[in-house]
Amino acid sequence: MVSIKDVAKRAEVAISTVSKVLNNYPNVSEGTKKKVRQAIEELNFVPNTVAAALSSKHNFRIALLINTITQTKAIDEIDMQYLSGAIHKAKELNLDVVPIFFSMIEEKSIAEIIAYFQSQSITGIIVYGLSKDDKVLHKLIERQIFKMVLIDAPLVNSATSAVWVNQKQAQYDVAKKTITENMEVGHSMAEELSMEKGRSIVEELSTSKRILYIAGKKNGYVTEERIKGMKQLAQELNLQLMIQWGEFSELQARQITFAHAHSCDVVICASDLMAIGAMKALMEMDIFRPVCGFDGITLMGYVGKQMNTIRQSFSAISARAVEELWLLMKDQEGREVILPHTIVRLHYEDIIC
Amino acid sequence: MVSIKDVAKRAEVAISTVSKVLNNYPNVSEGTKKKVRQAIEELNFVPNTVAAALSSKHNFRIALLINTITQTKAIDEIDMQYLSGAIHKAKELNLDVVPIFFSMIEEKSIAEIIAYFQSQSITGIIVYGLSKDDKVLHKLIERQIFKMVLIDAPLVNSATSAVWVNQKQAQYDVAKKTITENMEVGHSMAEELSMEKGRSIVEELSTSKRILYIAGKKNGYVTEERIKGMKQLAQELNLQLMIQWGEFSELQARQITFAHAHSCDVVICASDLMAIGAMKALMEMDIFRPVCGFDGITLMGYVGKQMNTIRQSFSAISARAVEELWLLMKDQEGREVILPHTIVRLHYEDIIC
DNA sequence: CTGTTAGCGCGTTCAG
DNA sequence: CTGAACGCGCTAACAG
Numbered sequence: 001m002v003s004i005k006d007v008a009k010r011a012e013v014a015i016s017t018v019s020k021v022l023n024n025y026p027n028v029s030e031g032t033k034k035k036v037r038q039a040i041e042e043l044n045f046v047p048n049t050v051a052a053a054l055s056s057k058h059n060f061r062i063a064l065l066i067n068t069i070t071q072t073k074a075i076d077e078i079d080m081q082y083l084s085g086a087i088h089k090a091k092e093l094n095l096d097v098v099p100i101f102f103s104m105i106e107e108k109s110i111a112e113i114i115a116y117f118q119s120q121s122i123t124g125i126i127v128y129g130l131s132k133d134d135k136v137l138h139k140l141i142e143r144q145i146f147k148m149v150l151i152d153a154p155l156v157n158s159a160t161s162a163v164w165v166n167q168k169q170a171q172y173d174v175a176k177k178t179i180t181e182n183m184e185v186g187h188s189m190a191e192e193l194s195m196e197k198g199r200s201i202v203e204e205l206s207t208s209k210r211i212l213y214i215a216g217k218k219n220g221y222v223t224e225e226r227i228k229g230m231k232q233l234a235q236e237l238n239l240q241l242m243i244q245w246g247e248f249s250e251l252q253a254r255q256i257t258f259a260h261a262h263s264c265d266v267v268i269c270a271s272d273l274m275a276i277g278a279m280k281a282l283m284e285m286d287i288f289r290p291v292c293g294f295d296g297i298t299l300m301g302y303v304g305k306q307m308n309t310i311r312q313s314f315s316a317i318s319a320r321a322v323e324e325l326w327l328l329m330k331d332q333e334g335r336e337v338i339l340p341h342t343i344v345r346l347h348y349e350d351i352i353c
Numbered sequence: 354m355v356s357i358k359d360v361a362k363r364a365e366v367a368i369s370t371v372s373k374v375l376n377n378y379p380n381v382s383e384g385t386k387k388k389v390r391q392a393i394e395e396l397n398f399v400p401n402t403v404a405a406a407l408s409s410k411h412n413f414r415i416a417l418l419i420n421t422i423t424q425t426k427a428i429d430e431i432d433m434q435y436l437s438g439a440i441h442k443a444k445e446l447n448l449d450v451v452p453i454f455f456s457m458i459e460e461k462s463i464a465e466i467i468a469y470f471q472s473q474s475i476t477g478i479i480v481y482g483l484s485k486d487d488k489v490l491h492k493l494i495e496r497q498i499f500k501m502v503l504i505d506a507p508l509v510n511s512a513t514s515a516v517w518v519n520q521k522q523a524q525y526d527v528a529k530k531t532i533t534e535n536m537e538v539g540h541s542m543a544e545e546l547s548m549e550k551g552r553s554i555v556e557e558l559s560t561s562k563r564i565l566y567i568a569g570k571k572n573g574y575v576t577e578e579r580i581k582g583m584k585q586l587a588q589e590l591n592l593q594l595m596i597q598w599g600e601f602s603e604l605q606a607r608q609i610t611f612a613h614a615h616s617c618d619v620v621i622c623a624s625d626l627m628a629i630g631a632m633k634a635l636m637e638m639d640i641f642r643p644v645c646g647f648d649g650i651t652l653m654g655y656v657g658k659q660m661n662t663i664r665q666s667f668s669a670i671s672a673r674a675v676e677e678l679w680l681l682m683k684d685q686e687g688r689e690v691i692l693p694h695t696i697v698r699l700h701y702e703d704i705i706c
Numbered sequence: 707c708t709g710t711t712a713g714c715g716c717g718t719t720c721a722g
Numbered sequence: 723c724t725g726a727a728c729g730c731g732c733t734a735a736c737a738g
Contacts, residue, residue: 001471003715014725019717027723044464046472050414051715053403054730061403068437076433083436084421084454091457096473099452101437104444111397118354119399120449121731276655280701302629302655348633356731367709372733380707404731407714474714 002043011039022047049096053121061096062325063122065137067129068101077297078314082128082151085315089322098122110139123147124325126318130155132219147328149321153221154336161324161334163317165341167222170310171229171294174343175268178292178308179209179237182266208238212264212289214246214253214274226270226294246274253277258285267291276303300346311344355396364392375400402449406474414449415678416475418490420482421454430650431667435481435504438668442675451475463492476500477678479671483508485572500681502674506574507689514677514687516670518694520575523663524582524647527696528621531645531661532562532590535619561591565617565642567599567606567627579623579647599627606630611638620644629656653699664697 004022008015013032020028021036039045053059064086066079083099090097098120105113113136117125125146130137130153141148144159152164213230216223227243234241242264246253253274258281261267267282267289269275275293280303282289293300296311317339324337357375361368366385373381374389392398406412417439419432436452443450451473458466466489470478478499483490483506494501497512505517566583569576580596587594595613599606599622606627611634614620620635620642622628628646633656635642646653649664670692677690 001715002468005715008725015716016718016726017724020724023717029723032723044468046465046468048407048472048474048715050403050406050474051730052717054401054407054714054732055716055718056730057717059730077429080429080433080436083433083452087452087454088457097452099436099440099450101440104441112399115355115397115399119401121401121403299652299655302652304657354731358731368731369710369733370708373708376733382707385708401731404714405733407716407730408732408734409714410733412714 002045004045004047006043007036007039007045010043011035049094053096059121059123060094060329061098061120061122062090062124062126062322063098063100063117063120065100065102065105065125065127067127067131068103077299078295079128081314082318085318086126086322088315089319093322093326095124095322095326108136110136110143113140114143114145117146124329125149126321126325127151127153128318129153130221131217132221147325149325149328151317151321156334156336158333159328161321161328162336163321163324163339164222164337165310165312165317165339167225168229168232170312170341171226171268171270172233173341174292174294174308174310175211175213175230175233176237177343178268178290179211179233179239179266181308182290183209208240209265210240210242210263212256212260212267213241213243214256214267214269214278215243216246216248216270218245223270230268246270246277248274250274250277254281257281261285261287261289264289269293271295272297272300272309275307275309276300279303279305279307296344296346298346301348306345306347308343308345310341312339312341355398357398357400359396360389360392360398363396364388402447406449412474412476413447413682414451414473414475415443415477415479415675416451416453416470416473418453418455418458418478418480420480420484421456430652431648432481434667435671438666438671439479439675441668442672446675446679448477448675448679461489463489463496466493467496467498470499477682478502479674479678480504480506481671482506483574484570485574500678502678502681504670504674509687509689511686512681514674514681515689516674516677516692517575517690518663518665518670518692520578521582521585523665523694524579524621524623525586526694527645527647527661527663528564528566528583528586529590530696531621531643532564532586532592532619534661535643536562561593562618563593563616564595565609565613565620566594566596567609567620567622567631568596569599569601569623571598576623583621599623599630601627603627603630607634610634614638614640614642617642622646624648625650625653625662628660628662629653632656632658632660649697649699651699654701659698659700661696661698663694665692665694 004015004018008018017032018036021033053061068079087097123146126149128151130150141155141160144157148160150162154162156162215227230241244256246256248271250273253269254277257278261282267278269278272293272295275291279291291307293307293309296309300309357368357371361371371389374386406414421432440450476499479502481504483503494508494513501513503515507515509515568580583594597609599609601624603626606622607630610631614635620631622631625646625648628644632644644660646660646662649662653662
């Protein structure tokens with residue numbers, strides 16, 4: 001294997017000089033830089049990240065801590081996009097990436113977890129989907145031993161940054177669009193309801209719509225933000241808001257829908273998967289209610305019915321997280337980064353290719 | 354960070370002794386082993402894999418080379434299962450894992466690729482979905498510089514193993530089941546056809562069924578095996594086999610179906626995604642043809658219609674690949690490993706949870 | 707059976 | 723601006 005030594009020999013300079021041009025140090029003359037670069041090309045030299053990590057104090061191995069809550073494998077898409085975005089960006093920045101699943105560290109004490117990461121020469125960690133209940137990880141964040149970037153959790157300190165989209169705004173936007181769109185469409189639902197219940201609900205409708213909001217997990221960071229968005233919207237549009245906890249589970253959303261859809265006008269879901277569960281339930285109940293989701297996963301294109309949903313680019317978010325981690329490792333202060341989102345409807349024709 | 358030195362000090366032995374018990378070397382007395390183990394526990398010591406990799410000649414870092422042909426993100430599920438299976442098994446065996454996408458090494462020469470892997474101290478590589486056209490990787494396999502395990506490609510040499518399911522048999526099985534099931538069900542299709550075309554096809558049916566087989570990529574390893582399975586079946590059941598190249602693309606399968614489904618009795622697809630494309634096309638054409646797929650991805654549960662498909666456990670395959678790589682690195686000879694498959698129908702009720 | 711020693715490939719002082 | 727020398731944490735002969 002060709003090492004820095006070979007490059008030094010070929011360029012007729014010292015090893016440390018090669019190291020310096022490799023790491024863009026100042027105080028190297030253009031002439032020697034050229035020589036070294038040429039030698040590197042000729043020898044096809046690629047610096048050994050493993051050795052670099054061992055040698056340098058601020059080494060550059062980062063862990064991707066993936067919370068694979070994927071009850072349904074259908075949303076592996078999200079994790080895969082996270083991984084892909086991070087891995088590509090990491091290569092660009094010459095970072096070594098170590099993918100780690102939550103299951104690999106759960107039940108471990110802080111001391112063990114710290115030892116584990118240190119044993120891997122890991123200095124930076126990206127956490128995908130931190131749960132509010134995860135005491136150990138929260139302690140890890142507080143301790144500031146590692147540089148950390150949190151996806152979808154708004155914790156910031158001088159060693160920790162946060163990256164996510166504006167959850168509150170996004171939920172507000174997609175819900176508002178779904179509700180108002182439906183108001184324009186007409187009164188089919190009102191008619192249906194009045195027939196069902198045998199009473200006029202024109203009055204009810206004119207006063208306020210009843211919204212079934214199927215939320216995510218209790219005490220979840222994103223969940224709370226999204227609920228805030230819903231509450232604001234409810235106030236503005238004078239809506240009756242019924243909140244149920246779907247736990248991001250398609251099945252639970254399904255059951256909640258069976259139980260409560262009859263007494264509601266619109267179903268807003270905090271995830272696409274739950275939206276799909278709700279939609280399928282509605283179809284089985286043979287009633288129509290507008291439904292919207294959150295995430296923009298491809299699966300939405302396959303379920304037949306189109307729904308509004310929030311599209312966030314998971315790979316872009318993840319790539320940005322790597323960049324933020326990189327900045328932290330360069331001793332920048334932690335900060336919160338808000339990335340953009342869009343409202344979309346996924347058609348089968350759009351996702352097929 | 355606690356290092357082997359600290360352990361040695363605490364256990365009152367030499368560093369190398371600690372290293373020996375760490376790596377299960379012989380010639381260490383039970384007494385000192387105990388002492389060392391205790392010190393390790395007390396200090397929460399985890400050996401630094403990076404340093405180990407640098408030092409040892411047969412280091413244990415493996416690359417996962419992922420061919421993310423995922424035109425549709427809906428099948429990220431497969432890659433994610435691959436990754437998950439490999440990563441968990443790798444942790445079990447104390448291997449360092451480096452996920453690499455094909456896009457990161459494409460356009461590189463062999464020399465560059467070798468340099469890249471060596472620079473990462475990688476000694477073993479798992480290739481997911483090797484294309485027959487990938488000259489560079491084939492050369493890499495021939496050269497036997499790295500230990501390699503190929504998923505879904507039957508190349509074997511003393512440094513290379515192959516892991517896959519029996520593609521020919523699987524395709525044969527699922528196609529046979531789909532075709533014969535349909536024969537038992539009755540003549541709805543025959544009737545429909547005869548009405549459409551205004552002629553009796555009872556005679557045709559009694560002689561031979563016409564099968565549209567939507568295959569994968571030309572020159573693909575799995576594709577060729579699966580076609581063999583279809584040909585054998587065609588011979589046994591006296592079928593007319595029409596083979597079209599779907600390139601594993603949902604869209605192409607859709608177009609092929611539009612073009613040829615009318616003149617066929619059954620549509621057999623070499624992947625679930627293509628099966629979904631075919632099925633959706635059939636629904637739009639408003640005709641019925643039995644369809645089956647291959648892979649067993651969760652998405653199949655969402656498309657409404659049930660189909661037969663081949664379920665293979667991607668995580669199990671991947672985990673096994675890691676084990677095989679481990680054996681190769683322990684200087685075992687390469688070999689071919691066939692893993693089991695099953696025929697399933699995916700219901701929505703089965704995949705939801 | 708145990709300890710000593712020499713690297714693995716690289717980053718980093720600190721003299722020159 | 724350059725180079726010699728040391729060490730990161732660990733493995734692997736080799737001595738004892």
